[in-house]
Amino acid sequence: MLDGLVKWARGKSPWVCHLNCGSCNGCDIEIVAALMPRFDLERFGVLLEGSPRHADVFLATGPMTRQIRDRVVRVYEQAADPKFVVAVGTCGVSGSPFYPGYNVLGGVDAAIPVDMYVPGCPARPDAISYGVLRLLATLDPKAEALVKEIEERYDTEGLVYTPEEMAQQRDPVEGARG
Amino acid sequence: MTASAVLYHPVVVFTLCMMAGWGVYALGRALAPASRVIGGKLKTYACGENVEGESFPTAYHLYHAAFIFTLLDVVALVLGTVTGTAIVWMVAAYLLVGLIAIVILFKD
Amino acid sequence: MQVVTPLFHVLVFPGFLFLVAFGLFVSWVDRKLIAKFQNRVGPPILQPFADLIKLLAKEDIIPEHADRAMFAVAPLIALAGVVASIIYIPLWAPVALKAFSGDLIVVVYLLTLPAFALFLGGWYSANPFATIGATRVLSQLFGYEVPFFLACLGPAIAAGSWSISEITRAQDNGLWLISAAPLSFAVAMIALIGKLERVPFDIPHAKTEIVTGPEVEYTGRRLAVWKLAFLSETIVGAALIAALFLGGPHMWGLPYQAMPAWLTAIVGMVVLAVKILLIVFFLSLAQAAMARIRIEQMVQWCLLWLGIPALINMGVIAFVIRQVGA
Numbered sequence: 001m002l003d004g005l006v007k008w009a010r011g012k013s014p015w016v017c018h019l020n021c022g023s024c025n026g027c028d029i030e031i032v033a034a035l036m037p038r039f040d041l042e043r044f045g046v047l048l049e050g051s052p053r054h055a056d057v058f059l060a061t062g063p064m065t066r067q068i069r070d071r072v073v074r075v076y077e078q079a080a081d082p083k084f085v086v087a088v089g090t091c092g093v094s095g096s097p098f099y100p101g102y103n104v105l106g107g108v109d110a111a112i113p114v115d116m117y118v119p120g121c122p123a124r125p126d127a128i129s130y131g132v133l134r135l136l137a138t139l140d141p142k143a144e145a146l147v148k149e150i151e152e153r154y155d156t157e158g159l160v161y162t163p164e165e166m167a168q169q170r171d172p173v174e175g176a177r178g
Numbered sequence: 179m180t181a182s183a184v185l186y187h188p189v190v191v192f193t194l195c196m197m198a199g200w201g202v203y204a205l206g207r208a209l210a211p212a213s214r215v216i217g218g219k220l221k222t223y224a225c226g227e228n229v230e231g232e233s234f235p236t237a238y239h240l241y242h243a244a245f246i247f248t249l250l251d252v253v254a255l256v257l258g259t260v261t262g263t264a265i266v267w268m269v270a271a272y273l274l275v276g277l278i279a280i281v282i283l284f285k286d
Numbered sequence: 287m288q289v290v291t292p293l294f295h296v297l298v299f300p301g302f303l304f305l306v307a308f309g310l311f312v313s314w315v316d317r318k319l320i321a322k323f324q325n326r327v328g329p330p331i332l333q334p335f336a337d338l339i340k341l342l343a344k345e346d347i348i349p350e351h352a353d354r355a356m357f358a359v360a361p362l363i364a365l366a367g368v369v370a371s372i373i374y375i376p377l378w379a380p381v382a383l384k385a386f387s388g389d390l391i392v393v394v395y396l397l398t399l400p401a402f403a404l405f406l407g408g409w410y411s412a413n414p415f416a417t418i419g420a421t422r423v424l425s426q427l428f429g430y431e432v433p434f435f436l437a438c439l440g441p442a443i444a445a446g447s448w449s450i451s452e453i454t455r456a457q458d459n460g461l462w463l464i465s466a467a468p469l470s471f472a473v474a475m476i477a478l479i480g481k482l483e484r485v486p487f488d489i490p491h492a493k494t495e496i497v498t499g500p501e502v503e504y505t506g507r508r509l510a511v512w513k514l515a516f517l518s519e520t521i522v523g524a525a526l527i528a529a530l531f532l533g534g535p536h537m538w539g540l541p542y543q544a545m546p547a548w549l550t551a552i553v554g555m556v557v558l559a560v561k562i563l564l565i566v567f568f569l570s571l572a573q574a575a576m577a578r579i580r581i582e583q584m585v586q587w588c589l590l591w592l593g594i595p596a597l598i599n600m601g602v603i604a605f606v607i608r609q610v611g612a
């Protein structure tokens with residue numbers, strides 16, 4: 001019973017911490033937009049926390065640059081378990097236009113494990129909130145119902161990719177990268 | 179001294195509440211996953227920078243406020259612990275000291 | 287029985303468990319109100335409870351350079367100081383569970399414990415943000431503590447007693463002491479914002495600037511205890527102000543004499559809860575309407591514009607009492 005309670009609580013109260021890995025600030029502004037009154041993520045319990053020690057979900061934006069890699073890894077390690085990462089924006093997904101650059105290692109997953117991908121340049125606020133909800137649905141069965149309802153009502157095709165879906169999408173690309 | 183007189187004593191109540199808070203810790207220990215120390219998990223958080231060092235220098239520029247606070251708080255405590263008719267004179271003296279202190283604070 | 291009743295009072299009602307539960311509810315009210323002010327939907331009612339459980343179920347980290355004992359004990363001191371003071375505040379009757387001459391002083395000092403604990407916890411986390419936050423906690427204390435104390439002395443002098451229960455009983459005739467000490471009441475309300483470290487006086491926490499100040503290194507259950515300490519302090523501070531200025535559980539027009547004892551207790555409790563919620567409404571309004579100010583602005587402004595009105599109000603009360611008494 002306690003287990004169920006804990007699962008419910010984790011799904012109900014994701015505190016997010018915003019992690020900029022080298023983004024152009026476009027995605028960061030969209031994250032802030034998602035937290036603003038129009039989308040109001042607080043109704044799902046999302047709170048913006050400054051310290052990774054308090055956070056459950058990292059919203060990581062931008063391509064992973066060589067300069068910031070160690071810092072991102074350190075911040076990720078300093079957060080308490082259980083912790084999740086949502087890669088926001090096409091840069092966060094793959095490094096996008098910056099990828100072959102001398103200073104870019106790829107997407108966020110070049111340094112830390114990613115649990116949900118939200119592409120888009122910049123990612124839309126509704127896509128970001130949908131990504132966080134999809135992540136919560138893996139924790140809490142009740143959130144799953146909400147995600148189903150959203151999928152029935154809106155066209156969510158291609159808004160968000162799980163790591164498995166992303167691996168499928170990438171397969172040919174992966175080969176080219178060597 | 180009855181049992182209730184002892185149990186309602188501020189020190190005893192405080193200790194009981196400390197134990198209750200410790201109970202919250204115990205509940206947390208039962209619910210939380212075991213701690214896994216990986217990499218820099220225990221390092222000081224400084225936005226990802228690798229800081230060494232166990233204390234950090236701070237500059238303090240509000241000494242005058244600290245002084246006034248000490249003055250007023252001690253006098254307030256004295257005032258709070260006397261009773262009876264002396265109280266009005268204490269208030270008058272207190273007002274005087276307080277006003278002088280505030281004048282000194284905002285002189286410049 | 288002699289042992290069980292006080293233990294029940296301290297640990298269950300109106301002490302620890304009740305305070306935590308009511309605190310969670312009031313924190314929901316607070317968040318919902320702020321959401322409404324900002325034209326948002328706001329969190330569901332169980333949100334603070336979910337936050338609490340989630341924090342308890344998170345991994346616990348003590349940084350390597352932190353002082354382990356201090357780091358662990360500081361949140362407990364804050365929580366215990368706040369919960370202990372509820373015993374001396376009248377809740378359902380004009381008399382508290384335990385009243386003695388001078389309990390007002392004890393309660394005011396118990397309510398400063400969270401600030402000192404926050405300082406210790408922040409200082410011993412050995413973190414640059416926490417160190418800055420910790421010094422700010424104390425600097426801010428210089429600003430609000432004396433005005434708060436002075437404001438509480440106003441009704442005490444008017445009622446001629448240093449016991450909160452006596453002060454509340456003096457208002458049972460329907461003459462709330464806010465009429466004698468309106469300035470003190472205003473000062474106490476503003477100083478309470480400083481005490482609770484809420485906007486516009488959230489300088490020690492300053493999320494956008496020093497992350498969360500002293501709490502930056504806290505995770506999981508220790509952070510949960512910090513949150514509990516501050517949300518119970520909201521209740522206790524509001525209940526203290528209600529008891530001193532707003533007649534505690536008294537309300538005009540309610541026939542307390544005609545009711546049986548149990549009904550008076552319930553009605554008194556509800557009346558007090560409404561008063562607490564009104565004070566919380568004021569706190570949320572301030573939070574939604576204002577932005578953070580700088581620390582030295584806060585200290586100077588508070589000493590000047592809170593200290594002097596409180597002193598004047600106190601002086602006037604003392605003078606009038608002397609004239610009437612003579």
Ligand code: SF4
Nearest residue numbers: 024026089091121122
């Ligand atoms: S995805 Fe687009 S908006 Fe987002 S960080 Fe990259 S370039 Fe900027």
